[in-house]
Amino acid sequence: MNKQKVYVFKLKHRLNRDKRASTHLLLAARAFGADGALYSGQRDEKIEESIKKVNEAWGDSFEVEYARHWRRSIEQWKKQGGEVIHLTMYGLPIKDVIELVRESQKDKLIVVGGAKVPGIVYELADWNVSVTSQPHSEISALSVFLHELYEGTELSRTFEGARIRIIPHARGKKVVKKEI
Secondary structure (H helix, E strand, O other), X not given: OOOOOEXXXXXXXXXXHHHHHHHHHHHHHHHOOOOEEEEEEOOOHHHHHHHHHHHHHHOOOOEEEEOOOHHHHXXXXXXXXXXXXXXXXXXXXXXXXXXXXXXXXXXXEEEEEOOOOOXXXXXXXXXXXXXXXXXXXXXXXXXXXXXXXXXXHHHHOOOOOOOEXXXXXXXXXXXXXXXX
């Protein structure tokens, strides 16, 4: 797969209810190779700051941006030539479509939602994809989707500018820290 931009879009973030799940979703997106993320709903500067601190310590330039108008943001992505992949348990099975998605040279916006997703999202999406047709979290769906999209190559990715690095070790912990 050639390197096009891959962004994740978390719909309808709710401050009191979703802060941990949204943070974990963004961390998974970052760790599994996405370039950045958008989120709509309630603005949460703590999440934005948290991801910024992770980037500073662990490397990378993963971007997080608040989108006031989710529909307009999706439409703009498509207008600029990108495609939209909506992860939903009601979509086509990932094993049936991942090769076609992977072959596309278009930038990708992967839409996930914790709260009820408006029906128009299904219409706006180029792909409605299910990781499984059983209830599970948007975090697990995103992780599996990105893993399949990148064919596992994201697992050995290095993060530029990392001050902290884990050295694989069979027992115990081995951590390398760079002084700034």
